[in-house]
Amino acid sequence: MPLTHFLGLIAMVMLAAGVTIALALWANVPLVALGFAAVAGSLIIGWNRLAR
Numbered sequence: 001m002p003l004t005h006f007l008g009l010i011a012m013v014m015l016a017a018g019v020t021i022a023l024a025l026w027a028n029v030p031l032v033a034l035g036f037a038a039v040a041g042s043l044i045i046g047w048n049r050l051a052r
Helices: 002-027 030-050
Strands: none
Touching: 002 030
16 A cells, blocks of 8 residues: 555545534534443444454
8 A cells, every 4th residue: 555545545534533523512412422332332343353
């Protein structure tokens, strides 16, 4: 993967994270709920990878 594509990918992931947090704050979602959703998603993906 060329360096420009890699850096663009990183920039897009950071942009998506920023938009997600901005929308959650705009919708008055508590940051604790957003953090819980992130941890739960991470655990689900981790368990899925261990099952293989």
